Amino acid sequence: xxxxxxxxxxxxxxxxxxxxxxxxxxxxxxxxxxxxxxxxxxxxxxxxxxxxxxxxxxxxxxxxxxxxxxxxxxxxxxxxxxxxxxxxxxxxxxxxxxxxxxxxxxxxxxxxxxxxxxxxxxxxxxxxxxxxxxxxxxxxxxxxxxxxxxxxxxx
Amino acid sequence: xxxxxxxxxxxxxxxxxxxxxxxxxxxxxxxxxxxxxxxxxxxxxxxxxxxxxxxxxxxxxxxxxxxxxxxxxxxxxxxxxxxxxxxxxxxxxxxxxxxxxxxxxxxxxxxxxxxxxxxxxxxxxxxxxxxxxxxxxxxxxxxxxxxxxxxxxxx
DNA sequence: ACACAATGATTGACATGTCAACTATTTATG
DNA sequence: CATAAATAGTTGACATGTCAATCATTGTGT
Numbered sequence: 547x548x549x550x551x552x553x554x555x556x557x558x559x560x561x562x563x564x565x566x567x568x569x570x571x572x573x574x575x576x577x578x579x580x581x582x583x584x585x586x587x588x589x590x591x592x593x594x595x596x597x598x599x600x601x602x603x604x605x606x607x608x609x610x611x612x613x614x615x616x617x618x619x620x621x622x623x624x625x626x627x628x629x630x631x632x633x634x635x636x637x638x639x640x641x642x643x644x645x646x647x648x649x650x651x652x653x654x655x656x657x658x659x660x661x662x663x664x665x666x667x668x669x670x671x672x673x674x675x676x677x678x679x680x681x682x683x684x685x686x687x688x689x690x691x692x693x694x695x696x697x698x699x700x701x
Numbered sequence: 702x703x704x705x706x707x708x709x710x711x712x713x714x715x716x717x718x719x720x721x722x723x724x725x726x727x728x729x730x731x732x733x734x735x736x737x738x739x740x741x742x743x744x745x746x747x748x749x750x751x752x753x754x755x756x757x758x759x760x761x762x763x764x765x766x767x768x769x770x771x772x773x774x775x776x777x778x779x780x781x782x783x784x785x786x787x788x789x790x791x792x793x794x795x796x797x798x799x800x801x802x803x804x805x806x807x808x809x810x811x812x813x814x815x816x817x818x819x820x821x822x823x824x825x826x827x828x829x830x831x832x833x834x835x836x837x838x839x840x841x842x843x844x845x846x847x848x849x850x851x852x853x854x855x856x
Numbered sequence: 857a858c859a860c861a862a863t864g865a866t867t868g869a870c871a872t873g874t875c876a877a878c879t880a881t882t883t884a885t886g
Numbered sequence: 887c888a889t890a891a892a893t894a895g896t897t898g899a900c901a902t903g904t905c906a907a908t909c910a911t912t913g914t915g916t
Contacts, residue, residue, distance in 0.1 A: 694827075
């Protein structure tokens with residue numbers, strides 16, 4: 547292997563920290579939601595998206611797009627959430643292939659009960675520790691990294 | 702709910718970007734490894750850790766510590782990797798409870814074959830897009846966020 | 857020594873995600 | 887219109903992770 551630019555000690559260090567962070571943060575978020583509200587971060591994301599959406603019922607595919615998830619992931623999760631009574635699905639009126647998602651009363655209760663603690667976690671974990679400047683820097687860096695990955699057609 | 706500090710529009714925006722990033726980047730990394738080398742990021746992490754370790758065989762628990770993974774996660778993955786012939790496990794000589802992990806020839810071949818493309822991905826996705834200053838900033842921010850989560854005993 | 861806690865690791869049940877194949881509808885095209 | 891292609895979504899097989907329970911070995915205190 548000729549011209550591989552291997553990582554320096556320092557780069558290796560940052561990379562490992564970064565990788566641990568990518569694993570550790572979502573894991574912490576899941577634990578917070580499970581502990582305080584008995585739901586997964588996926589369920590929270592779906593409930594939040596559906597509850598904030600337009601008055602018209604959300605389509606399953608739109609959910610996949612807005613969350614940037616695979617269709618089958620959405621499909622599996624919605625099935626489980628429907629079984630738990632958090633949401634309901636029905637054939638879309640406009641397009642016979644589509645599914646419209648609506649929240650049940652139980653779903654509304656669940657998201658309202660979970661939101662305060664979860665927002666608290668987000669605020670204390672992400673926003674409070676960073677200055678305004680740092681938040682801008684973070685946003686910018688995430689954008690740059692994301693673009694680089696997109697260019698490689700892996701995002 | 703009295704004094705909840707909800708997120709502003711802008712904060713909400715950053716939070717959603719952040720959350721998508723936390724999901725999207727590892728997913729991209731997995732796709733790179735699967736596509737170029739037919740292995741998962743977990744397998745790569747294990748092979749890299751074992752191959753870089755001291756000459757003495759690595760203990761399963763040490764692997765869990767250094768990767769910051771749960772023991773059972775390590776155990777499950779090592780079982781699958783042993784079945785694939787990437788690594789071997791044997792009872793530790795010093796401590797009858799421990800397991801020592803060694804790489805097979807096949808494991809060595811796999812990591813050597815996978816490393817160039819994976820390092821390339823890391824470099825192009827993370828290091829090349831960021832300036833030296835930004836890398837320092839990133840390291841610092843990740844540390845701050847991590848500390849905040851650790852304080853909440855969720856990390 | 858002996859009882860009992862602590863440690864190292866595994867296991868099983870289950871939640872979640874991916875990928876590829878499939879069904880059903882809608883759209884496009886000659 | 888007839889057929890083909892595109893779109894929406896589901897499904898099943900399988901990889902991966904969590905949690906709680908379990909097992910075996912090692913350490914500790916008296």
